[in-house]
Amino acid sequence: MRDLSRKISVTAKRKPLPRAVRARLRLAVCAAVCLLVWLPIILMLAAAFMPEDELLYRYAEPLGAGRETVRAALLPSYPSVKPFLELLFRSPGFYVMFWNSCIQVIPALAGQFLVGAPAAWAFARFSFTGKKPLFFLYVLLMVLPFQVTQVSNYLVLDRLHFLNTHLALILPAVWAAFPVFIMTKSFETIPEALLEAAYLDGAGELRAFLHVGLPSGYPGIVTALLLGFIDNWNALEQPVAFLKEMSLWPLSLYLPNIAQEKAAVAFAAGIVMMMPPVLLYLNGQSELEQGVAASGVKE
Amino acid sequence: MRKGAVPVSEINDREQTEEEPLRRRKWTGYAGWRRGNRGRRARVRSRCGRNRRRRQKHGIRRRQARAAWFFLAPSLAGVVVFTAVPFVDVVRRSFLDAMGRTRVGLANYAAVCGNTAFRLAASNTVRFLAVCLPLLMLTSFALALLVFRRDGKGNLYKTTLVLPMVIPVAAMVLVWKIVFCQDGLLNELLNWLAGAAQVIKVWDNDWVNSSAAFPILIITYIWKNAGYDLLLWLAGLASISESLYDAARVDGAGAWARLRYITLPGLSGTFGLVLILSVVNSFRVYREAYLLAGSYPDMSIYMIPHLFSHWFLTLDVQNMCTGSMLLVTAALAIAAAAGLARLMFRRLGKSG
Known part of the structure; x- marks a missing residue:
């Protein structure tokens, strides 16, 4: 040849x-x-x-x-190694901010999974009246920038007295539309035969979802959570809008100010802030590729 | 067919197997045969093939349709509480005055559309999208063609190119400041070039706060986001079967012809999704713009998020509501236009 x-x-x-x-x-x-x-x-x-x-x-x-x-x-x-020693042992402020970031991101991811995975499963595998308009609504919510829903979110959070707490950042993030989209696309790639075999063995919808859907859609879930982690770890507009106290600020807001306070640790703080997303990415790289690939395949 | 075998279509209405000797009914004429078979054919049709699958599917589908709402309930509840219901309030407020009591019709919309800041922000946003998205998609496509390998190697390049997306913006901004500040690397390079060309010019522009902020933002944005689109393109490239390329190669097609006639048509599906996901990511450029140039940057990069954050800081709720409504209307209009375009495209394709 x-x-x-x-x-x-x-x-x-x-x-x-x-x-x-x-x-x-x-x-x-x-x-x-x-x-x-x-x-x-x-x-x-x-x-x-x-x-x-x-x-x-x-x-x-x-x-x-x-x-x-x-x-x-x-x-x-x-x-x-002095910058790191200075940062990790003599900057209590840094720990507070790092912990704030963790508190704001990890529950948001857990919520995204618990709330979004069943919804994605319904969009991917079931057909029901109103599925197309509802999915269009989710895609629209995904595309709109944060500023469009900023006022609405602010009013709701104010009404619920969640402003100026960690929940102000966690709750809107839990109901983000992007993870649902990614997980839907990933669940769509599961072959129907797998599920039919489950149904034949007597599985109901819930069991099929838990025992067949979740393990098979693992790449999509990992992708959604990884991209969600990166997005929330870098969150800037939401803390500025919803948090007033500086003691609740996440790392993404604190880092720009650190350069003014302590120039010595600015870059070291950047490296420490970089570590979690990079390590998670290196671990989940193959799943990320699969999940992104699934989201790019057009039906 | 074997000797003594009976065609399957006739086994259903005969009480005999293939092994028994053939017994034929007395032929009562063609009309009689048709009359007798009418009910039989109907019964056979209702039991076999597509109809059996349809009846079974009906049962499963009904159960799934009922279960779907339970699966959707938590997500829908949150969307309703955090988005739909307050959005109705936002719509309502966009028709009220600043105090929130009297209806003013479309006066708010007129005010916002005539607002020079809004016009500047909107035009900058559109300009940024129009310039950045094609550049981003072209760059990532070129990189995908460069990096793509079917044998599963080249992972180092993929990892490297996706890494910028993973690095936090707050950390990267320090490096951009090193490059673009007044005595930074870019100015040093330009000074060195000027010295080498023996031109008397001292470069000390503050690039980020000048009208060069727009290209800078585009460069940093493409640097950061090319990796994500790269993964999408790679997935699309992997889905085109290799046999097409082999056949083209045998027919003597060069690399350019292969690209034009196989790769590009094969990626037409991926293109739409890359576009949507790039638009989704494009609004996050505000983070970089804010960290590099602050809340009130140079006019060339003053975009919609900057304007909204300014309105938010001055508690201008009325303008924010009206602006949100305008943005949503614009997004819906674009979606409708895209849907119409797709419909027309399909219809043209069918007729052509």
């Missing part, structure tokens, strides 16, 4: 580059693009291990300490 295609390509109008050259070119471009992704990350990692005086020498201006030329480096000149 290879010889045949080479012969045919010679008789074609333009002779393509030989296979080896093409492969090398592809490798070079891939490497260049990956470098574009890795360089900022390495910059951050290096800065996280710099002591305070080196940080101020190199990055005074981005940290807001006056105008001075930026002398970036991919490796610290005087590597030191």
